[in-house]
Amino acid sequence: MIAETVCAAVSAAGLGIAVVTAWRKRYLAAARIAAYALVPLGLVMTGAVEWVAETAFSPTAWAGFVVLGGAWLLFTTTRAVERRRGGTRRERRAAARAEARDEAVAPTASAPSLGQGSRAAAKPAAAPRGGSADDFSDIEAILKKHGI
Known part of the structure; x- marks a missing residue:
């Protein structure tokens, strides 16, 4: 409820600034300010602000963000280690087999x-x-x- 009130106040203040800007005959800037001022009001009317407010104050949501962050950290760490080693174990074995196969066919071709x-x-x-x-x-x- 407080978030909706704050968004409505921000929209009202933005529209007031747009009126003052238009009064100074800067119509393009006034239209742009009015467009920015209407965004918070539109978010309130669609219910997005209520959803964000419920998510921001929910311990379950924050725990979910922590779990997602941990998963992302594990993924990036394992990819970095894998790149440093030269691929997964399966990829290294396949490369070694391919290299041995190439040398068996033409041992002096790469020398x-x-x-x-x-x-x-x-x-x-x-x-x-x-x-x-x-x-x-x-x-x-x-x-x-x-x-x-």
Whole structure:
């Protein structure tokens, strides 16, 4: 009951300020002030203020907010730890299996080439580009470097 009275008083004061503003020939500002002043009155008429007042003074509602906050805290903490570890246990096992499977198929595909091929591949890349045949020399050098 008190919240509704306060909202009605705020609306009345806002409408009074809007009238004074309109009297000073600032009609756009007066209309904007009137719009803001009517919001609390509309909230009272819809019953939203009564619902908020009942929720604000209810210990059960506050306990519910505490439980929701605790759930949110647990969720964010577990997600942060999971990201730091590199995923869930199931995701890490799947990644390890995929990595082992990839190495079994082509064990040297991901290993860098450190032999004579890396020096030979660097020379064509440094050569000046002259024609269309040289356009693919960089690509060929990269492919040779990786043993393809």
